[in-house]
Amino acid sequence: MAARTEDGVARGGPIARCIVYGILMLAAAYFLLPLYVMLTTSFKTLPQIANGSLLSLPSPFSVSAWGDAWSSACTGGDCNGLHHYFWNSVAFTAPAVALSTAFGALNGYVLTKWRFKGSELIFGLLLVGTFVPFQMFLLPMARVLGIIGLDNSVAGLTLVHTVYGIAFTTLFCRNYYVAIPDELVKAARIDGASFISTFRHVILPISTPILMVCVIWQFTQIWNDFLFGVVFTSGDAHPITVALNNLVNTSSTGVKRYNVDMAGAIITALPTLLVYIVAGRYFMRGLTAGAVKG
Amino acid sequence: MAVLNIENVSKTFGETRVLEDINISMAEGEFLILVGPSGCGKSTLLNMIAGLESVSDGRITLDGRSVNDASPRERNIAMVFQFYALYPNMNVRRNIEFGLKMRGVPKAERAQTVERVARMLQIENLLDRKPAQLSGGQRQRVAIGRALARDPALFLFDEPLSNLDAKLRVEMRTELKQLHQRLGTAMVYVTHDQIEAMTLGDRIAVMHAGRVQQLGTPREIYDDPANRYVAGFIGSPAMNFIECGLTGSGGDTAVRLTGSDTETHLALPQATAAKLAEHGKTRVLMGVRPEHLVPAAEADTRRARVTCAIDVVEPTGPDTYLHTELNDAAVTARCLPSAAPNTGAHIPLAIDAERAVFFDCDTEQRIA
Amino acid sequence: MSDTTPPAGPPTRGMPVRRWLDRWLPKIALVPSGVALLVFVYGFIGWTIWLSMTTSSLLPNNTFAGLRQYEVLFQLDVWWVSVINLAIFGVLYVALCLAIGLFLAILLDQKIRAEGWLRTIYLYPLALSLVVTGVVWKWLLNPGLGLEHFVQSLGWTGFSFDWLVNPDMAIYAVVIAAVWQAAGFVTALFLAGLRGIDTSIIKAAQIDGASLPRVYLSIIIPSLRPVFFSAIILLVSLAIKSFDLVIALTGGGPGYSTWVPAIFMYDFGFNRGQIGLGAAAATLMMAAVALAMLPMLIAELKERRDGRKN
Numbered sequence: 001m002a003a004r005t006e007d008g009v010a011r012g013g014p015i016a017r018c019i020v021y022g023i024l025m026l027a028a029a030y031f032l033l034p035l036y037v038m039l040t041t042s043f044k045t046l047p048q049i050a051n052g053s054l055l056s057l058p059s060p061f062s063v064s065a066w067g068d069a070w071s072s073a074c075t076g077g078d079c080n081g082l083h084h085y086f087w088n089s090v091a092f093t094a095p096a097v098a099l100s101t102a103f104g105a106l107n108g109y110v111l112t113k114w115r116f117k118g119s120e121l122i123f124g125l126l127l128v129g130t131f132v133p134f135q136m137f138l139l140p141m142a143r144v145l146g147i148i149g150l151d152n153s154v155a156g157l158t159l160v161h162t163v164y165g166i167a168f169t170t171l172f173c174r175n176y177y178v179a180i181p182d183e184l185v186k187a188a189r190i191d192g193a194s195f196i197s198t199f200r201h202v203i204l205p206i207s208t209p210i211l212m213v214c215v216i217w218q219f220t221q222i223w224n225d226f227l228f229g230v231v232f233t234s235g236d237a238h239p240i241t242v243a244l245n246n247l248v249n250t251s252s253t254g255v256k257r258y259n260v261d262m263a264g265a266i267i268t269a270l271p272t273l274l275v276y277i278v279a280g281r282y283f284m285r286g287l288t289a290g291a292v293k294g
Numbered sequence: 295m296a297v298l299n300i301e302n303v304s305k306t307f308g309e310t311r312v313l314e315d316i317n318i319s320m321a322e323g324e325f326l327i328l329v330g331p332s333g334c335g336k337s338t339l340l341n342m343i344a345g346l347e348s349v350s351d352g353r354i355t356l357d358g359r360s361v362n363d364a365s366p367r368e369r370n371i372a373m374v375f376q377f378y379a380l381y382p383n384m385n386v387r388r389n390i391e392f393g394l395k396m397r398g399v400p401k402a403e404r405a406q407t408v409e410r411v412a413r414m415l416q417i418e419n420l421l422d423r424k425p426a427q428l429s430g431g432q433r434q435r436v437a438i439g440r441a442l443a444r445d446p447a448l449f450l451f452d453e454p455l456s457n458l459d460a461k462l463r464v465e466m467r468t469e470l471k472q473l474h475q476r477l478g479t480a481m482v483y484v485t486h487d488q489i490e491a492m493t494l495g496d497r498i499a500v501m502h503a504g505r506v507q508q509l510g511t512p513r514e515i516y517d518d519p520a521n522r523y524v525a526g527f528i529g530s531p532a533m534n535f536i537e538c539g540l541t542g543s544g545g546d547t548a549v550r551l552t553g554s555d556t557e558t559h560l561a562l563p564q565a566t567a568a569k570l571a572e573h574g575k576t577r578v579l580m581g582v583r584p585e586h587l588v589p590a591a592e593a594d595t596r597r598a599r600v601t602c603a604i605d606v607v608e609p610t611g612p613d614t615y616l617h618t619e620l621n622d623a624a625v626t627a628r629c630l631p632s633a634a635p636n637t638g639a640h641i642p643l644a645i646d647a648e649r650a651v652f653f654d655c656d657t658e659q660r661i662a
Numbered sequence: 663m664s665d666t667t668p669p670a671g672p673p674t675r676g677m678p679v680r681r682w683l684d685r686w687l688p689k690i691a692l693v694p695s696g697v698a699l700l701v702f703v704y705g706f707i708g709w710t711i712w713l714s715m716t717t718s719s720l721l722p723n724n725t726f727a728g729l730r731q732y733e734v735l736f737q738l739d740v741w742w743v744s745v746i747n748l749a750i751f752g753v754l755y756v757a758l759c760l761a762i763g764l765f766l767a768i769l770l771d772q773k774i775r776a777e778g779w780l781r782t783i784y785l786y787p788l789a790l791s792l793v794v795t796g797v798v799w800k801w802l803l804n805p806g807l808g809l810e811h812f813v814q815s816l817g818w819t820g821f822s823f824d825w826l827v828n829p830d831m832a833i834y835a836v837v838i839a840a841v842w843q844a845a846g847f848v849t850a851l852f853l854a855g856l857r858g859i860d861t862s863i864i865k866a867a868q869i870d871g872a873s874l875p876r877v878y879l880s881i882i883i884p885s886l887r888p889v890f891f892s893a894i895i896l897l898v899s900l901a902i903k904s905f906d907l908v909i910a911l912t913g914g915g916p917g918y919s920t921w922v923p924a925i926f927m928y929d930f931g932f933n934r935g936q937i938g939l940g941a942a943a944a945t946l947m948m949a950a951v952a953l954a955m956l957p958m959l960i961a962e963l964k965e966r967r968d969g970r971k972n
Binding site for chain 3: 017020021023024027031032033034035037038041048049050054055064092103107109111114116119122125126128129131132133134135136137138140141142144164166170182194195196206216220223224225226227229231241242244245248249255258261262264265268269272273275276277279280284285
């Protein structure tokens, strides 16, 4: 017998509900398992990994794998760990996130509040551009970066990520600003505010939610990027994702050091994971915005 | 000198012409209403006066200066919007002073102005609140305050009351009228509500299909509508339109009316009859307001009467309206509540021929 | 009152500049992005298409070769391995993500107490880099010490799970990791869709005597069509672009048993000095995405036209 809740939608009996909860918990375990294994493995010693169970807790608890991953593991050519590449990633992610978000907000503002002949066309082109596989840009971009002397550099990656991020941030901001009444901008213009002061005093102060979405989305995308990193940089200039892949595939002694691999993976994942935990709801909003319109 | 002069102004969006040859001149201190149904171009015209829309053709002058190419901030105007358009991130004080700040007015002076405006609108206690913490009526007051702070040469109102509930709307209407009397500044006021138009305006421009159908005082618009559109738009309940044939000739021209049974001839005033005869058509459209179509018992005994079957009786309080048919057209008559007949009754109705107006059946323009 | 207010009248000098700025600043503001869009997106698309029609190999050149590169491409076994892998991967990835996503979303929609927590748990993999996902699953799926070893240690000594190193099965290992990454996202999409459904329809159906599964099958799931639509488009384009995960998980191997077009493009374009072939592969990838997008673009345009009419 189906029991009805206050809004009339049937819930099913207690047994059915137990099954539902059971399945949901099982799914949660499935999603959490890799994270759990990643964490526990990173604190184990190699003998423990070889002899113990995959799911057992580390004992003794060892942080040496973390130290190795950070400062001494081999990542292809050198054996200085991930720390250098971590800072590489920070060095291009921060400016690329800031720049692409700033341009996105500005573009969204113009495309919704200062429409002109052709602005819809520009937006249409932008929208279509978000679907193009990045593979289409790799060969010409490699050439252009070489010509302007930004190949194999953090500055080059900043440029690439900014350029290809703008389409998404513009999309987000445009969809947000389109819901802000035009009257607000009209009122500001009547009050004597210029294009820039309207943006600064009226639009920007109410843009915090969408700027958060842009920053978080861009941060996740850029930090996690592998393709641009592996194509446009080599050696010293690699981002952390490429370095992690190298670390995992470099075994100087011939022994796979899974604990170091896992520590490296967590180090790589930590920034975006933290952002997700702290600002998850903006993360979700960016995803759905990107899914519905982009 | 005219505060505002609109000369031969047109507006096109791509292929569509939304405003056609508009000519309006506004005197100092005048309260001008632009009224019409949605899509008639009234808001576009207001935006053009404000500088928010470009002028496709013609010229707009403010204080004798052509402003066709001037941006809003170069025009000495202030505007109140339908949805208030208060800056959500600023409190009331900062909303009101924003326009002054943008124009570089020093802080002390701004504070003075805010105090003065707040006192005038009785919103002193709201100054530190954010718009989200205000009721609809309070928001509208703040929006008006923001316009007042600038002390412009011309106020523009874009349907400012249409978002308020009925009671508040009536209160604010009165307040706006008092405000206008106190300030003596010219105001252009856009609305779709003909009652607002009648009660507020010194002059009304009735707009329809991108044109000004008639520009005149409320009295002129009501009593002497220029065409069928204006006649039907202004007045509630609406004017009755009855298509009827003419008999007689010259000054003796009369109209034929059929109620529930026999045909009656309604004699017309000399001048009206002459104009109809001169117009030359055998059928015309007669317009009679409900208050000029009343039970014969309430009217002057000399008036022509026609017996009608009452289909519906609608008491509204001060008046009772009777629905019936004349020449097969549905019409509304007005009667005193105390003398209201029963549904289905056949009673004689009298028509005030002096107040009847006549339109051409095809062009719908006024004949007499 | 006018003595306390400022002269808001017309300023005279310097106006033309200001007016010019008023008119042009919005357009000027778009210029950097517009130029970037034209050069780095549309210019590069044209450039890559052009490269695919030249004899470019180690260095790009401008010797026109017509469709020669495509002919070569179509004769390469490794290209067809990549395409077939993509087909297998794409179909399974999309189907499994949709199935798991819809199933979990429906369960989550049953007024679950810990919904917020569960959603957070389901979604977190998406915050991870695909490289991280690849590294973790590489560890989990490795036959020596991973899940195979774990299950064997539980007593099923005959248990075998060697997909990662089995050329015939390795692409399915990629599917497992990819589905793990994206299923939570699809769940969230469906959940948002379910929340958007008017509950009064469901109530009406139940009052009419429809059972709960019946209500879901014939009312709720059909009304989720738009969500299916955008989820499929998103997943298909993710599948076509997939590169990081395969590299990190299998490196394309064993052999090139898990190559996909994105790897082909990278390897030929950058490692093997076959720029023309790389460009041709990229162009075909874009064509595939365009093909997948087409239905949505048509629907979007239609909607816009209808919207304008109203």
